Amino acid sequence: MPPVIPPVPGHDDEFFWAGVRDGRLLVQRCADCHELRHPPLPMCPHCRSLEWEAAELSGRGTIHSWVVSHHPSEPDAEPRVVVVVAMEEGVRLVSNLQGRAEDAAIDLPVEVVFEDFGDVVLPQFRVVAG
Template identity: 45%
Template sequence: MTSVPPLIRTRDNDFFFAAAAAGRLEIQRCAACKVLRHPPGPACPACRSFDWDTVVSSRRATLHSWTVVHHPRDPAFDYPLAVGLVDLAEGVRLVADIAEVDLATLAIDMELEVGFAEHGRGEILPRLFPPGQARGAAR
């Protein structure tokens, strides 16, 4: 039994979770001023427009920061669990688990690629992999 809370899906973020389930990383974009934003929200922080669309990310990323979680342990995760904050090529940041990387090799500005994997309650969410090793490629 996991203590991971269920996803909270709204009109503003449902596209993100639906795209992830289909193996795509989509970023919310203001329809008025074209500024990208993540995490998704109802209004553009730049111009306050409520109109938005999405763009499909290249999934290329560089590591901005990370942490390694050891406790508290949840059966939904493998430990130690590396969680990274990455700069996507499109200019926004994303937080996701890091997979298949030796923790001793993690370094600021290392290249990573966004893939997808099943999460604690069966949802498909972004996960960070070494370039060329991402699972859940765009379909």
């Protein structure tokens, strides 16, 4: 597998990565209009408030879209299934699906897993059994 390049958290998303290290999937919730948003932004796109709080997601959702990504310099490496997951709370996350490309399908129920790659823990998704 190609090396995983750790994210470089900034002011807006350091809470997200701290949550991931604790096994929690956190997104921003506007403190004024209570809309959830992801990826993190300094200002609410709905009401322009600068105030927000972290909200924990259930980790459950469905595949909204997906592609198979082949590594450009290591063509023999296992391709990654990149998914856009529609979380049950309404926000969408871009991540990877564990398993084979044949496992991916639109609207398929998935759940988050926190995979330790050594230098970094990343939220990944797997198909919900049954």
